[in-house]
Amino acid sequence: MSEPSTAPSTPAAPAGPRVPEAVHRRRWAILGVLMLSLLIVVLDNSILNVAVRTIAAPAPTGVGATQSELEWAINSYTLVFAGLLFTSGLLGDRLGRKKVLLFGITVFGIGSALAAFSGTPGELIAFRAVMGLGAAFVMPATLAVLMNVFERDEQPKAIGIWAGSVGLAIAIGPITGGLLLEHFWWGSIFLVNVPVVLLALALMVWLVPDSRDPRPGRVDVPGVLLSVAGLVLLVYGIIRGGELADFTDATVLAPALGGLAVLVGFVLHERRSDHPAIDMSYFGxxxxxxxxxxxxxxxxxxxxxxxxxxxxxxxxxxxxxxxxxxxxxxxxxxxxxxxxxxxxxxxxxxxxxxxxxxxxxxxxxxxxxxxxxxxxxxxxxxxxxxxxxxxxxxxxxxxxxxxxxxxxxxxxxxxxxxxxxxxxxxxxxxxxxxxxxxxxxxxxxxxxxxxxxxxxxxxxxxxxxxxxxxxxxxxxxxxxxxxxxxxxxxxxxxxxxxxxxxxxxxxxxxxxxxxxxxRAPADPVAPDPEAGAPARGATVPAARPEGDTPGASVPASGAGTGESARR
The missing domain is CATH 1.20.1250.20 (MFS general substrate transporter like domains)
Structure with missing residues (x-):
């Protein structure tokens, strides 16, 4: 029996085809791989917070970073990560979420290895930016893949587990960092990512299906560029204001207000575009x-x-x-x-x-x-x-x-x-x-x-x-x-x-x-969980994840395959 949606009063999205049976059977294993990828991305940022004193020490204990350099070792990651999140999500829809996920976790692993052996604060800042680039492609892709391997009625449960893994990573980061710093040199907090990345890559190739928007339309190049420029400027202004503890300084106001202006331009462009990067009507x-x-x-x-x-x-x-x-x-x-x-x-x-x-x-x-x-x-x-x-x-x-x-x-x-x-x-x-x-x-x-x-x-x-x-x-x-x-x-x-x-x-x-x-009103008819889904017994073409049998049809409500029985 299907569970009702947790947000029933939200206007429903257009129904999508059902998840192919081969993918459905391994959905929980796929979620485990997504959680592993998300865990190292979130955990690594919280690990760094406990290592700042060690990194500030002169070589060979640390790299002799100043307070400002330490802040930018953290902020370079945040700046690149936040600035590219929206773009990476669009690329995942267009190019394929599995490809984007594999790219992101690979870049994150390379950045981690390079950061571990940084010889100067400048190198550490640069390699942390590389890690932020990889992480920007990982985090949106994990949630996007989740939405494409779970049916609508199971998505709330899967998202709950996904969200729980974020909390776990935030909490165990300082513990992991503390243990590593007690026994190894400061670079171990980054090098520990590498074997986990290799494991995640192997499991992704084996288990995770690819999926994409079947009708992506033309690329909204101006929209993508405006989103990147606006987010980078805004986040830089925020970070700069935190450094100075003064949000009235010209070096804070200029990028922050400039970023907001660019983002307003992005919204106006998206509303007028016939192929927008994001449909602004959702915010209505x-x-x-x-x-x-x-x-x-x-x-x-x-x-x-x-x-x-x-x-x-x-x-x-x-x-x-x-x-x-x-x-x-x-x-x-x-x-x-x-x-x-x-x-x-x-x-x-x-x-x-x-x-x-x-x-x-x-x-x-x-x-x-x-x-x-x-x-x-x-x-x-x-x-x-x-x-x-x-x-x-x-x-x-x-x-x-x-x-x-x-x-x-x-x-x-x-x-x-x-x-x-x-x-x-x-x-x-x-x-x-x-x-x-x-x-x-x-x-x-x-x-x-x-x-x-x-x-x-x-x-x-x-x-x-x-x-x-x-x-x-x-x-x-x-x-x-x-x-x-x-x-x-x-x-x-x-x-x-x-x-x-x-x-x-x-x-x-x-x-x-x-x-x-x-709260959703009780419905004795027990409607189909896919809002706007075809009538029971009808079949729709499966928007198959790549690698599954082409041309397969999937019953709209599980008719013929025991949809309720397989849950």
Whole structure:
């Protein structure tokens, strides 16, 4: 018996042909390969966060990177990744998602190997950009392939598992990084990707079918170029603003506003084009737009708090990188436990109620940071991380389903690119804006305690809690009086930033409560799960993944092949 869609009130996409039987039988194995590919792409970015101190050390321990170079080792990946997400999704629809996935994971593996043996900070920054290029082709393709190997009624469950793997990667990245750095040199955090990439490539070639848009039309070259230019400029402006902790600087405003102007031009071009890269009419659907906004807002709030929680755990509470990673495990456990089952709750209460409740839970967890101090019991932290993970698990799958099922199956790459682009831009904004709030409040608090610091070190000491503690250590006994004020200043800054993060999550809750669809009405007729599908018993030509028998016809509702029995 078919399960109802988790977003039933969303205007349905045109029906696509059913998945060929040969692909359907191996769909869960294919999902496992997609999760493996997604895991290393997401995990590697969180691994780097625990290695920055080591990489900053002089050779041979590290590469002697400055603070600015360390930031760009992270940001070069983000800039290329976010800028090319939309384009890679379009290419997947046109050229074939399996080909794009194989290309992306290969480039990511090559970039990882090169980054592991970087001799200078400049090389590391360049090779991280190569990794971002590969990752931009991997992430949208995994979700697009998923939509083409699962029938519509199983897609919510598969997307829930896919979303759970993202949470797992975010949490185990710091743990993996901490373990590697305790036993090997800093490059091991990148080199560990290579054997996983080789395994993923072999499994992809064996298991994953190819699929593409059968009628892609002409390439919208101006639209593609506008999307790349707009996203790169916007993300660069966001990153620059976070570096300077000042969004009024000309070097921030020029690229950010320029990027927004280019993206407005992109939207206007797409609306007038007779062969648009993306049909802008989808954004006219309140449920679709609300789902996209929810993705951006929740990652804005969550990435900001993830940024400052690392400093709280390590700089204020004194935990090691490995211990800090282990403390984040409840967040991953909650996502793995609840994300695959989110569809069941949605079926009962509706996407609107479930997502709004998830947003409120995330907001509650973020607000709790405003009450934390240096002696807050660890079990309280664990409960808060668990609640945040549970909230995320009830947001990501339903809104992703709402986005992906609003588009035709042949446009799955474009839908996945939209989903991931808004998530990436929202996360980058969260780190930049909330990081700037944290930095500004901290500087204001600590300045009054730097009178005894030598003038040459005063700027570094006022930059961040890490800078203050580094100067205190350099000054020896004379710097001990700086430690307690640094901790107090950081906690005050964290409390302000946590309230700001919670407020953003509350905005997200209001958006989804207003516009996402509610619970589907009971239908005793049990309609076909493929909206607009042909009548039962009819056959439609199968838009076969490459490699399957050509010319096969697939029963529209499983007639003749036992559709319900094979589930």
């Amino acid at each position: 659907r309140p449920a679709f737009s609300a789902a996209v906004a929810a993705i951006a807002l929740v990652f804005f709030a969550l990435m900001g708090v993830t940024f400052f929680s690392a400093f709280y755990l390590q700089s204020v509470r004194g935990h090691s990188a490995l211990e800090s990673g282990l403390l984040l495990l409840p967040l991953a456990v909650a996502q793995m436990a609840f994300a695959p089952r989110a569809r069941i709750v949605v079926e009962r209460f509706g996407a609107r109620t479930v997502c709004a409740a998830g947003m409120l839970l995330v907001a509650l967890g973020l607000a709790a940071f405003a009450l934390f101090d240096a002696s807050t019991p660890v079990w309280v932290l664990e409960v808060v991380f668990f609640l945040q993970g549970a909230g995320m698990a009830h947001i990501m799958p339903p809104v992703t389903v709402a986005i992906m099922q609003a588009l035709p199956r042949e446009k799955a790459g474009s839908g996945s690119a939209i989903n991931n682009t808004f998530r990436q831009v929202g996360g980058a904004l969260g780190v930049a804006v909330l990081g700037s709030v944290l930095s500004s409040v901290y500087r204001g608090e600590i300045e009054g305690h730097l009178g005894g610091v030598p003038a040459a070190l005063r700027s570094l000491a006022g930059e961040s809690v890490e800078g203050t503690l580094a100067v205190a250590e350099r000054l020896g006994p004379a710097g001990r009086d700086l430690v307690a004020p640094a901790h107090r200043a950081f906690l005050d800054a964290m409390h302000v930033t946590a309230i700001a993060s919670a407020a953003i999550a509350l905005v997200g809750a209001a958006v989804v409560a207003a516009f996402l669809p509610g």
